[in-house]
Amino acid sequence: MDQTLRSRIEVALDSIRPYLEADGGNVKIVELTEDMVLRLELLGACGTCPMSTMTLKAGVEEAVNGRFLRLHA
Structure with missing residues (x-):
């Protein structure tokens, strides 16, 4: 995995x-x-x-998707 991409995911997490x-x-x-x-x-x-399913969907997924939408906007 590209280190820059991994770093961005880690920031979101x-x-x-x-x-x-x-x-x-x-x-x-x-x-x-x-x-x-x-x-x-x-x-x-x-x-x-x-x-845990709700945590992944409402918490983790939203954090990652939200972060990447902001980074790519």
Whole structure:
């Protein structure tokens, strides 16, 4: 993965990490595919939380998409 792109994704994830860490979790990048599919892993308490799907959709996905929409606007 391109380091500049990885850095941009990490900045986006950093905006949501304090909320994940407050609940005993975190998120890490697993891979970014050639067709721009970002695979993430929820860590710690977030990995087994029944709300993890909502966390990914409403929290992590919004943070990453919002950050990239602003960067590319």
